[in-house]
Amino acid sequence: MKQVFSIPESLAPRLTHYCPGCTHGIIHRLIAEAVDELGVRERTIGIAPVGCSVLAYDYFQFDMQQAAHGRAPAVATGIKRVLPDAVVFTYQGDGDLASIGTAEIVHAAMRSEKITVVFVNNAIYGMTGGQMAPTTLVNQKTTTSPYGRRESHAGKPIRVSEMLATIPGAAYIARVALNSPANVGRAKRAIKKAFEVQLAGLGFAMVECLSTCPTNWGMAPHEAMKWLEANMIPYFPLGEFRTAEGVASNG
Amino acid sequence: MAERKLFKGNEAVAEAAVRAGCRFFFGYPITPQNEIPEYMSRRLPEVGGVFLQAESEVAAINMVYGAAGAGARVMTSSSSPGISLKQEGLSYIAGAELPCLVVNMVRGGPGLGGIQPAQSDYFQAVKGGGHGDYHLIVFGPASVQEMVDLVMGSFDIAEKYRTPVMILGDGIIGQMMEPVEFPEPLPGPFPKGDWVTDGARGRAPRVINSLSLHADKLFERNLRIAARFEEAKKNEVRVETIACEDADVVLVAYGTTARICKSVVDRARAEGIRAGLVRPISLSPFPEKTIFDLAARKPVFLAVEMSQGQMVEDVRLSVNGRADVRFYGTSGGVIPSASAILDKVRELARSEVRA
Numbered sequence: 001m002k003q004v005f006s007i008p009e010s011l012a013p014r015l016t017h018y019c020p021g022c023t024h025g026i027i028h029r030l031i032a033e034a035v036d037e038l039g040v041r042e043r044t045i046g047i048a049p050v051g052c053s054v055l056a057y058d059y060f061q062f063d064m065q066q067a068a069h070g071r072a073p074a075v076a077t078g079i080k081r082v083l084p085d086a087v088v089f090t091y092q093g094d095g096d097l098a099s100i101g102t103a104e105i106v107h108a109a110m111r112s113e114k115i116t117v118v119f120v121n122n123a124i125y126g127m128t129g130g131q132m133a134p135t136t137l138v139n140q141k142t143t144t145s146p147y148g149r150r151e152s153h154a155g156k157p158i159r160v161s162e163m164l165a166t167i168p169g170a171a172y173i174a175r176v177a178l179n180s181p182a183n184v185g186r187a188k189r190a191i192k193k194a195f196e197v198q199l200a201g202l203g204f205a206m207v208e209c210l211s212t213c214p215t216n217w218g219m220a221p222h223e224a225m226k227w228l229e230a231n232m233i234p235y236f237p238l239g240e241f242r243t244a245e246g247v248a249s250n251g
Numbered sequence: 252m253a254e255r256k257l258f259k260g261n262e263a264v265a266e267a268a269v270r271a272g273c274r275f276f277f278g279y280p281i282t283p284q285n286e287i288p289e290y291m292s293r294r295l296p297e298v299g300g301v302f303l304q305a306e307s308e309v310a311a312i313n314m315v316y317g318a319a320g321a322g323a324r325v326m327t328s329s330s331s332p333g334i335s336l337k338q339e340g341l342s343y344i345a346g347a348e349l350p351c352l353v354v355n356m357v358r359g360g361p362g363l364g365g366i367q368p369a370q371s372d373y374f375q376a377v378k379g380g381g382h383g384d385y386h387l388i389v390f391g392p393a394s395v396q397e398m399v400d401l402v403m404g405s406f407d408i409a410e411k412y413r414t415p416v417m418i419l420g421d422g423i424i425g426q427m428m429e430p431v432e433f434p435e436p437l438p439g440p441f442p443k444g445d446w447v448t449d450g451a452r453g454r455a456p457r458v459i460n461s462l463s464l465h466a467d468k469l470f471e472r473n474l475r476i477a478a479r480f481e482e483a484k485k486n487e488v489r490v491e492t493i494a495c496e497d498a499d500v501v502l503v504a505y506g507t508t509a510r511i512c513k514s515v516v517d518r519a520r521a522e523g524i525r526a527g528l529v530r531p532i533s534l535s536p537f538p539e540k541t542i543f544d545l546a547a548r549k550p551v552f553l554a555v556e557m558s559q560g561q562m563v564e565d566v567r568l569s570v571n572g573r574a575d576v577r578f579y580g581t582s583g584g585v586i587p588s589a590s591a592i593l594d595k596v597r598e599l600a601r602s603e604v605r606a
Contacts, residue, residue, distance in 0.1 A: 043450040045321070057458040063448035065320045066460040068343050071313035074305065078317025078325070081301045082275060086450055104313070107306035
């Protein structure tokens with residue numbers, strides 16, 4: 001019988017701890033597929049974040065370093081400068097990248113650090129129990145915005161992709177969503193391209209992945225997917241925000 | 252015979268690190284240690300290394316973490332407020348059991364403080380500094396030559412005990428110029444630990460991490476870190492004693508303050524006062540036994556520091572009730588004068604404080 005589907009070599013064959021309906025598992029798989037297809041598993045070094053995906057190193061079959069909250073781009077910089085031929089990527093949530101680690105991500109892009117960043121934006125702090133994130137939508141209720149995020153009090157959610165796209169050192173910036181099979185396909189192509197940009201030495205690459213948090217949003221998984229589409233995508237539009245010279249557009 | 256050169260302390264640290272095999276430096280400017288990154292920015296490209304000015308001390312120490320995990324000899328340097336910012340990263344590096352060199356040219360604090368020399372980061376350096384259960388190995392050199400010699404050995408020590416090593420200097424030792432002889436560069440390549448994450452070629456994947464969600468596993472790791480420090484206590488204690496055999500007053504001082512105290516001992520002896528000096532070179536592990544043994548004769552100990560009294564606590568712990576321990580210190584960047592310390596020695600020699 002012809003095998004048409006299997007676990008990628010870069011993905012550990014074990015169950016994850018993620019909640020039902022959360023897209024971390026999908027994004028892990030897309031990364032593992034991209035690494036396998038590019039044939040770089042044995043020179044890939046991933047940086048695991050703080051937050052729900054802190055245990056990412058348990059699910060991948062390549063070397064990994066865990067980093068303090070927000071500091072993954074700095075840790076990746078240290079690794080990449082020592083091992084220029086390594087394929088280095090960070091995996092960061094919105095609390096990690098868009099709040100405590102804004103300085104590190106901006107300056108890694110500014111230096112055109114040849115790393116790949118996978119940024120998972122689910123508009124809430126997951127692991128600490130559903131507090132407000134910098135990406136929490138206006139009027140969205142969280143445990144620290146119980147009346148809904150008020151713009152006059154907490155400002156508007158930060159659009160990280162648009163911000164980083166203004167930085168000359170950024171070679172590839174894209175935003176994708178994991179809410180439908182078609183969008184998962186687009187996410188896969190973007191993630192693979194972000195690794196190809198690194199392999200070609202073109203500079204900093206980031207893919208922002210709009211994700212769900214059914215547990216902390218208080219929704220069933222299928223409702224969470226609908227909520228993402230109805231509420232997140234209008235504020236966080238999908239697409240490629242920067243494709244520097246030498247980077248082919250997805251079209 | 253190696254050539255003796257006149258070198259500024261900060262630049263000597265940097266040159267020694269290069270000769271010890273350091274090829275990566277990540278830092279952020281702060282007075283009074285800027286000659287270290289400046290020197291590295293010129294020197295490292297000459298030897299195929301990388302100097303990178305980070306966006307902050309926080310980023311710099313995390314770059315060190317990544318580079319150390321990738322198997323490099325790597326260092327950073329800063330001064331007090333900058334070292335405070337590096338403490339988060341230092342705790343992670345200690346937790347992940349990674350080696351590196353950190354230089355702190357201490358200035359007066361707390362807060363932004365000033366830019367004059369101080370020793371008020373002693374607690375932060377030797378008691379952990381960041382969160383969690385760990386100790387750094389810390390050396391307090393008293394001359395540019397000693398700083399060079401300590402830096403030359405520090406990477407081996409860091410790798411042996413899988414811990415950050417800190418050189419605790421101060422604004423004077425960083426800024427002063429002295430003749431110095433550099434040892435020949437250490438021959439590389441340096442062995443890479445079997446924990447380095449440099450790509451899982453033909454081997455199982457590795458993880459560098461300080462997270463341990465199971466309390467018993469974390470306890471196990473902390474016991475392992477503590478055991479290595481106990482081993483360092485056996486092998487890495489360094490101390491100089493001067494004229495302590497018959498001393499009635501034993502000064503205890505490190506770094507710049509110890510240099511002043513040496514002249515105090517000479518002047519006291521010239522007056523017929525039996526004074527001596529214990530100069531801890533390793534501040535962590537602290538030379539407890541030397542001080543404990545000296546305490547058997549029941550001299551008066553006088554800890555002298557450019558702080559409001561920090562190392563004195565380790566002197567008191569080492570004496571362990573066997574003799575009286577006094578303190579004299581200046582703070583905020585004020586350098587203690589030999590005359591003021593000598594007055595204190597005279598007073599102690601006259602008094603009946605001996606236990």
